[in-house]
Structure formats: C-alpha cells, structure tokens
Amino acid sequence: MTDTDGSEYNVKCGECGAPMRLRDSRFGRFYGCTRYPDCKGTHGAHPDGAPMGVPADKPTKQMRRTVHDLAGRLWDWDDPAAKAEMYSWLRGFTESRHIGEMLMPELRRVKAELERMIAVAVGGQPAAAQDDEPNPATEQPPGPADMDDAALNDEMPNGTLAEEFEDLPF
Numbered sequence: 688m689t690d691t692d693g694s695e696y697n698v699k700c701g702e703c704g705a706p707m708r709l710r711d712s713r714f715g716r717f718y719g720c721t722r723y724p725d726c727k728g729t730h731g732a733h734p735d736g737a738p739m740g741v742p743a744d745k746p747t748k749q750m751r752r753t754v755h756d757l758a759g760r761l762w763d764w765d766d767p768a769a770k771a772e773m774y775s776w777l778r779g780f781t782e783s784r785h786i787g788e789m790l791m792p793e794l795r796r797v798k799a800e801l802e803r804m805i806a807v808a809v810g811g812q813p814a815a816a817q818d819d820e821p822n823p824a825t826e827q828p829p830g831p832a833d834m835d836d837a838a839l840n841d842e843m844p845n846g847t848l849a850e851e852f853e854d855l856p857f
C-alpha cells in the first residue's frame with residue numbers, strides 16, 4: 688500500500704470547510720481537520736485512505752446515526768440479506784446510496800419515512816392478551832420520536848475520536 692496523507696481526495700472538513708488530512712488511530716485511519724485543535728472535525732476513512740461517504744458537521748452526523756438506528760429496527764444490520772434489502776429500499780427512496788453520503792434534507796426525509804414504517808410495524812402487531820376493556824395506558828405505544836430521544840441519550844457517543852470511529856463509518 689502506498690502511503691498517503693489523503694490530500695489527493697481533497698476532503699474538506701464538515702465543520703469548517705478546511706482541508707482534512709489522513710491520520711491513524713488504534714481504531715484505524717480517519718481524516719482530521721488541518722485546523723485541529725481549533726477545529727475537531729473528523730471523517731471516516733477506508734483502510735486504503737479513501738474517504739467514507741461525505742464529510743458532515745456534528746448535527747448531520749448525529750442525524751445519520753439516528754437514521755442508522757431507525758433502519759436497524761426494520762432491517763438487521765448483521766444480516767447481509769436484510770442489509771441488502773435495506774440498501775435496495777434506500778436506492779429506491781433517495782439519491783444517496785449510503786447513509787454516510789446523506790446530508791440534512793435527505794436525512795430528514797428518510798427519517799420521517801422510517802418512522803412512518805416503524806409506526807406501521809408497531810401498530811400492526813397484535814396487542815398481547817388484550818382485555819375487551821380498553822386500557823388507556825397501553826393504547827398509545829411509545830412513538831418513534833420518543834424512542835429516538837431515548838436512544839440518542841443512551842447511545843450517543845460524546846464525540847471523542849475513539850468513540851466516533853468504533854462503530855460507524857460516518
């Protein structure tokens with residue numbers, strides 16, 4: 688493998704627009720903003736140095752994680768067949784082939800559609816051992832928006848490099 692600082696890919700920081708350079712960490716390679724430490728913008732890289740998807744600012748990255756998690760409720764990320772089906776759905780619904788390429792307007796659209804599909808999936812399941820008498824406490828399943836907040840609070844990494852690159856190629 689020819690070593691590279693990634694400059695041939697012309698990656699621009701999703702936070703500030705400055706050039707990014709390829710760096711190494713124990714979690715693999717990544718792009719870091721050349722204005723570090725003033726700017727802590729980072730972006731995922733493939734082992735050969737190619738950037739993963741499109742760099743984005745923090746709110747966009749958070750939205751990508753949210754969409755990734757929502758999609759994970761409909762398709763199992765660990766099941767290659769389910770994952771392929773998910774990407775097939777994504778291609779029919781959006782311009783981007785990967786969540787890591789999406790920017791805010793598209794992410795919002797995909798999120799809304801995933802939430803709709805999840806609501807249908809949740810609503811379509813028969814209620815377990817329901818009495819004839821309606822039970823107000825169980826009539827309203829937790830909405831995707833509520834679950835979303837909980838998931839974000841529980842699972843959102845705090846933005847350190849190590850955590851950012853542990854799981855997702857965003």
Ligand SMILES: [Zn+2]
Pocket residue numbers: 700701702703704705720721722726727728
């Ligand atoms: Zn930057």
